Amino acid sequence: xxxxxxxxxRQCGRPVRKDSPASIWQAxxxxxxxxxxxxxxxxxxxxxxxxxxxPLSEKLILEESLALVSKQGYQRLLFDGQILPLEEVPSxxxxxxxxxxxxxxxxxxxxxxxxxxxxxxxxxxQAYHFGKGKLTIHELPSTTxxSxxxxxxxxxxxxxxxxxxxxxxxxxxxDPSPALFSFNHPVGACxxxxxxxxxxxxx
Numbered sequence: 001x002x003x004x005x006x007x008x009x010r011q012c013g014r015p016v017r018k019d020s021p022a023s024i025w026q027a028x029x030x031x032x033x034x035x036x037x038x039x040x041x042x043x044x045x046x047x048x049x050x051x052x053x054x055p056l057s058e059k060l061i062l063e064e065s066l067a068l069v070s071k072q073g074y075q076r077l078l079f080d081g082q083i084l085p086l087e088e089v090p091s092x093x094x095x096x097x098x099x100x101x102x103x104x105x106x107x108x109x110x111x112x113x114x115x116x117x118x119x120x121x122x123x124x125x126q127a128y129h130f131g132k133g134k135l136t137i138h139e140l141p142s143t144t145x146x147s148x149x150x151x152x153x154x155x156x157x158x159x160x161x162x163x164x165x166x167x168x169x170x171x172x173x174x175d176p177s178p179a180l181f182s183f184n185h186p187v188g189a190c191x192x193x194x195x196x197x198x199x200x201x202x203x
Contacts, residue, residue, distance in 0.1 A: 002176040009166040016173060019160040021124035028112055028137065028158070049138040050107040050123045051078055052131025056100060062090060069105060072130070078104040078138070105130070109140075124160075133163045 007016040019027075028048070056065055066086050069077075077084050083106065107130075108123035110116045127135035137158040159167030164175060179185040189195030 001181040002178060005176050005181075007164060007173055007176070009169055009171060011169045011171060012166065014166065014168070016164055016166045018162050018164060019167075020162065021121040021128075024124055024137070024158075024160050025112075025117060025120055047109060047111050047140040049078065049083075049109050049140060050120070050127050050135060051104050051138060052107060052127040052135045053102040054105050054130065055102045062100075065103065066090070069103065074105050074107075076106045078106055104136075107135070128162050134159070134161050134165070134167065136160070 008014065009016050017023075054065075054069065056062070060068075066089060070086055075086055077086065077089055079089065089103075107127040108119065110119060110123070112120070124135060137160065139156040139158075161167045164173040165171070166173070177187070179187040182188045183190060183195045185195070193199050
C-alpha cells in the first residue's frame with residue numbers, strides 16, 4: 001500500500017508529490033498549474049524567474065543577511081513586485097525590516113526554450129538546495145522591463161517542493177509507511193475509535 005498510494009492534501013484535495021526539476025520543466029511546458037488550470041507559460045516571448053525564500057535570522061541584522069546572500073553569488077531579490085539589486089534593498093525596506101521574515105532570492109531568469117533546459121534544471125537544483133526543498137516559478141509577461149515587474153502586469157506564481165509538501169497550502173506530510181495502513185497500529189488507526197471498532201459513550 002505505501003508503494004501504490006497517492007497522497008492528497010487534506011486542505012485543498014490536490015495530489016501531493018515530490019517535484020523534481022525535470023517534472024517542473026514538463027509541467028511548465030504543458031502549461032499545467034497546481035490548481036488544474038492553464039497558464040501562458042508556453043509563450044516563447046515569456047520569461048520566468050526561479051526564486052527561493054531565505055528565512056531571516058533574528059541574530060543577524062538585515063545588512064549581515066544580505067552580505068551572506070552576496071557571498072553565495074546572488075545579486076538580486078524579488079521584493080514588493082520589483083527586482084532589486086542587493087545594494088538597493090536596505091533603503092527600500094528600512095521601514096519594514098522588523099516585519100520581514102524572509103528574503104525572496106532570485107536564482108535565475110530565463111526563457112523556457114529547449115536550449116535553456118539544462119540551465120533551468122541546474123537553477124532548480126540550486127534553488128531547492130538553498131530554499132530547503134522549496135522554490136517558486138514566477139511567470140513574467142513579454143512586456144516586462146528588464147529590471148522591474150510592474151504591479152499591474154499579469155504575473156502567475158507556481159510553488160514547488162521536492163518533499164511531500166503541498167506548496168499552495170504550505171502543509172508538510174510524512175512518507176507513507178505500512179503502519180499508516182494498519183487499523184491496529186496507532187499511526188493508522190481510526191482517530192475516533194482508535195482501532196477498536198467501537199466507541200464507549202454514555203447512553
